[in-house]
Amino acid sequence: MSGQNSDPMVELKRRAAEEAAAMVQDGMAVGLGTGSTAALMIDALGRRWAEGLRFVGIPTSERSAEQARALGITLVDFGSHPQLDLAIDGADEVERGSLDLIKGLGGALLREKIVAAAARRFVVIVDEGKLVDHLGSRSPVPVEVTPFGWESTARQLGELGARVALRIKRDGELFVTDGGNLILDCTFGPIAHPRALEASIGHIVGVIESGLFVSRTSEVIVAGRDGLTRLVAA
Numbered sequence: 001m002s003g004q005n006s007d008p009m010v011e012l013k014r015r016a017a018e019e020a021a022a023m024v025q026d027g028m029a030v031g032l033g034t035g036s037t038a039a040l041m042i043d044a045l046g047r048r049w050a051e052g053l054r055f056v057g058i059p060t061s062e063r064s065a066e067q068a069r070a071l072g073i074t075l076v077d078f079g080s081h082p083q084l085d086l087a088i089d090g091a092d093e094v095e096r097g098s099l100d101l102i103k104g105l106g107g108a109l110l111r112e113k114i115v116a117a118a119a120r121r122f123v124v125i126v127d128e129g130k131l132v133d134h135l136g137s138r139s140p141v142p143v144e145v146t147p148f149g150w151e152s153t154a155r156q157l158g159e160l161g162a163r164v165a166l167r168i169k170r171d172g173e174l175f176v177t178d179g180g181n182l183i184l185d186c187t188f189g190p191i192a193h194p195r196a197l198e199a200s201i202g203h204i205v206g207v208i209e210s211g212l213f214v215s216r217t218s219e220v221i222v223a224g225r226d227g228l229t230r231l232v233a234a
């Protein structure tokens, strides 16, 4: 994930990632997101670590833990750090205005949501293609469910109006999360009331967590062709 890339959008994402990484200060406890954009941010933090910055990180996935460990970053857990100063992560969709999110196309939504909920500030880094007027316009809502009874859980998600697909990897194997669970990708189309939908999904037995992140975002750094824009929730 590190190194230079000639794709101009990757370069812009790298700048957004560096801007977010610059928010980390000595002594902070920092949530480390998951995905291609978050990986650029962890790389940027690795460079700052090499220059002498010292902080502790809680990773949102085994992938991010491995990357951070390889860079020498000290990792901790919630036992010693139940509250974080800052969490930085990517997203699959960002709703203009509210800055509500869909996350979890990479399958890390549960740990990401726990980390975001534990952080005083939650900063999101995306390219401009992730901005939408209504969540669900392009992305399904990933829902993490227990393997036991997933078919029944899927049926109930379908009753909320979703087209439900069990996530399968390219090699044909089941996608299993870091927590040993399954993902149901739920296509609702444009979502008029994300908060109500998040609550309805959360009430279904067998659901562990959904990828709807409502009222959690402090700031979004958007990488666009015209440069970086910082958005704060309306």
Ligand SMILES: O=C[C@H](O)[C@H](O)[C@H](O)COP(=O)(O)O
Residues within 6 Å of the ligand: 033, 034, 035, 036, 037, 038, 089, 090, 091, 092, 102, 103, 104, 105, 106, 107, 108, 109, 112
């Ligand atoms: O589970 C994955 C995460 O929610 C990612 O933050 C999200 O999928 C965005 O990833 P990327 O930066 O690779 O588009």
